[in-house]
Amino acid sequence: MEIYFTLNGEVVNTNVPPEKRLIDVLREDFSLLKTKGLCYKGQCGSCTVLMNDKPVPSCLIPAFSIKSSEIITAEEFIKTKVYKFLMKLFRSHALEPCDYCRWGKVYSIYSLLQEKKIFDKKELYDYFLGNQCNCTDMDAFLDLVIIALNKAREEKLDV
Amino acid sequence: MYDKMKSSMVYSPTSLNELLSLHSKLPKALIYAGGTHILLSQDNKNIKLPTSVISLQKVDELLRLKRTERYLEIGAAVTINRILEKASGVMPNVMKKALLEIANSSVRNLATIGGNICIAEKRMNSFPVLFLLDTKLELKKSNNTRWVDIKKFLKEDNTLDLRQGEILTRIRVPFETWNYQRYYVIGDRTLQSTDYFLFCSLGKIEKEQVIQFKFVLSQGDNNIYRSRTAEDFIVGRRLPLNKKEIATVKDMFLKDISVEHSIDEAKNEKISGLLQSVFSETYRG
Numbered sequence: 001m002e003i004y005f006t007l008n009g010e011v012v013n014t015n016v017p018p019e020k021r022l023i024d025v026l027r028e029d030f031s032l033l034k035t036k037g038l039c040y041k042g043q044c045g046s047c048t049v050l051m052n053d054k055p056v057p058s059c060l061i062p063a064f065s066i067k068s069s070e071i072i073t074a075e076e077f078i079k080t081k082v083y084k085f086l087m088k089l090f091r092s093h094a095l096e097p098c099d100y101c102r103w104g105k106v107y108s109i110y111s112l113l114q115e116k117k118i119f120d121k122k123e124l125y126d127y128f129l130g131n132q133c134n135c136t137d138m139d140a141f142l143d144l145v146i147i148a149l150n151k152a153r154e155e156k157l158d159v
Numbered sequence: 160m161y162d163k164m165k166s167s168m169v170y171s172p173t174s175l176n177e178l179l180s181l182h183s184k185l186p187k188a189l190i191y192a193g194g195t196h197i198l199l200s201q202d203n204k205n206i207k208l209p210t211s212v213i214s215l216q217k218v219d220e221l222l223r224l225k226r227t228e229r230y231l232e233i234g235a236a237v238t239i240n241r242i243l244e245k246a247s248g249v250m251p252n253v254m255k256k257a258l259l260e261i262a263n264s265s266v267r268n269l270a271t272i273g274g275n276i277c278i279a280e281k282r283m284n285s286f287p288v289l290f291l292l293d294t295k296l297e298l299k300k301s302n303n304t305r306w307v308d309i310k311k312f313l314k315e316d317n318t319l320d321l322r323q324g325e326i327l328t329r330i331r332v333p334f335e336t337w338n339y340q341r342y343y344v345i346g347d348r349t350l351q352s353t354d355y356f357l358f359c360s361l362g363k364i365e366k367e368q369v370i371q372f373k374f375v376l377s378q379g380d381n382n383i384y385r386s387r388t389a390e391d392f393i394v395g396r397r398l399p400l401n402k403k404e405i406a407t408v409k410d411m412f413l414k415d416i417s418v419e420h421s422i423d424e425a426k427n428e429k430i431s432g433l434l435q436s437v438f439s440e441t442y443r444g
Contacts, residue, residue, distance in 0.1 A: 001166060017166045019206040021198075041199055042266045054240070054268040060198045061269070062206050064169040065216065108264045115244070126259040 005066045008032075008076035012077055018064035023047045026073060034074035036095075037101065045104020045131060049073050055107030074103055082110055082159055086148060095144050101133035109145055113152050113159045121146065167208040173397075175220040175299070181213055183301040183324055190214045190326060192221075192236045192261070192271040195262070196278050221273070221328060233330045235273025240264065242272060253342040253359055254332065257288040260344050260443065273327045276309075279319060286313075287359045287377040288342060289332065297329035306331075315419075317382055337361040339369075340396065345433055354431070360438055367397050376412075376430065386415035399440040409434045 004013045007030060021040075026032040026049070035058055036046040042057035049058045050072035054102050077083050086106055090096040097105045108131060112119065119127070124142045132138055152159070160435035170188070172178040174378065175413050182188065188211035191197065198206060215221050231246055239258050249256055261267055261275065261284045275283045276296070286309075314321050321327070321430040339362030346355030361373035372393040376384040389411040396404060409431050416422060422430070 001169070017205075018169045018212070019167060021204070021206060024204070040202070040204075042195065042262065042269075044381050045263070045265065048265050055265045056268045057265045058265065061193055062194065062198070062208070064171075064212070064214065065194065067171070104263065104265060111264065119220075126256070127264060129260065129263065131263050 001064060003063055003067050005068060006070040008072055018062055019098045022049070022058040022061040022063065022066055022071070025066070026058060032073045034078075035103075036051035036099070045101045045133075046099065047051045048103040048107050050077065050107060050110075055104070055111055077106075081157065082113065082152075085152065085155075085157055086110075089148050089151065091141075091146065093144050093147075094136055095136050095141055097141075098133065101131060101135060104131045105133075105141075109148055110159070111159070112145070112149060116153075118159075119146070119149065165210075167210060167212050169212045169214060171214045171217050173217045173219065175218055178213065178218050178221075178326065179299060179301040181328060185205075185211045186324055187211065190215065190411070191270040192216070192274045193208060193238060194274075195266055195270045196274055215271075215273075220226070229336075230334060231332045232273050233332070235276075235327045237273075239267040239270050239272060239275070241266070241370075249334070250332065251288075251292060251334075251337060251340060251361075253288050253337075253340040253361065254285070254292065256342040257284045257357075257359070260284050260342075261375055268336065269443045272330055276312075276330065277327055282357070282383060284312075284357060287383060288377045289330070289358045290377075290383060291359050291361050291373055291375055292332055293385065294333070295331040296327055298325045299328045300324040302324070313383060326406065336364060339364050341374075341437065343437060356433055358433065360437070362393075362398070364398065369394050369398060375435070378426075382420055384416040384420065385394065385411040385413070388415055398438075400438045402439075405438045408438060429442050438444055 001017050001018045002013060014025065016025055016029060023035055026035050033122065037059050038044045038046045040059045041061045042060045047058045048055050052069050083106065086109060089109055108128065121142050124145055164190050167360060170181055172181055189209045191212050192215045201207060212334055215236040218236060221234040223234045225232040226249055231250055233242060243258055261270060272285065275285045289309050297308050298307060300306050313438055314320050338384055341360045343358045344355055345358060357377040362369055363371040373390050389408045392408060392411055400408065413427060413430060
């Protein structure tokens, strides 16, 4: 199946079986190795990519679903202001997520930043319920998310 | 490896008419919306798909959200996160809570409300809530449309009343004011677990007295448990119930559900403990 889609800002095409998972398309056909496949259950967050500007687990997407869509992987996202802003904040609070859950968390915060709403801790707890990882204390992480959202608003961060 | 396999044929209709016509020609085709459940149930690296797949992702009519004074209407292929983004302010809190309990935010960007309702082998997060909210479902096939109450959609044998050639197209959630709403997921919440219970209750309370009350308990398999006798008993009382009242509710509930379902001693004990904690308001989900 020939599939055209936009990958990290460039229109690309590839000939893959429709059954192939997006994560394998990215890794095997485009050598984008920052997207990792660990659980293949959409749980760990390590394979998260942006599809049409929404975070999605690439292990749960068959190739036929990406037709005409726009995919952004970690290779591109690390160049963004949002990523640099978040990493600086994570490091300054010694709460940098591990490689396992990093992209799930980073992209989820990115989505929250796009919503431009004020969230309380309870709402954030519900939001990040599926992103829990032993690498960071959930409570401290949620406090940091609140700080990030407020700081992004103050600095008028372009999302 | 792929070269040796015969790939599936994927159809991507862009309108409802096209979809229904395709489905009538290919009744055995896999209807693919978010695909999360299909992919989660497969451990193999490469996805196994049947010969024909019909993707709902481009069917405009199934991607619409509409709000009227009386109800919220959701296209079956609308993703869970889109519902949360667009309708959080108008949907009942229990529904919002149930939707937020579905997997994680990334999966919710793929998973659809139609998929959450139509999974055959188990009742997912939204089902007990939509059940209590008297949700109506629109089911269409090429030559017929029917609206069915979600309670009737779940047949007595706990299978779904999705007939040959039918596709769930719209979900209509009526607006009604419930000033007591509870929703809990109790047990193992991981994506593929069936070892959990979903508890949902809705009530109307005036001057601290319950004037209307309903609740269901759903297990991670395919059962929805409900006891009208226990609900009637709660009406006229104050919440949280006292110890004696909780004991009566538990007895009534377990007696009622054991008529239709086989409940072993372990499950009986689990349900009993669960009702104890939710009705004494000591459960912190």
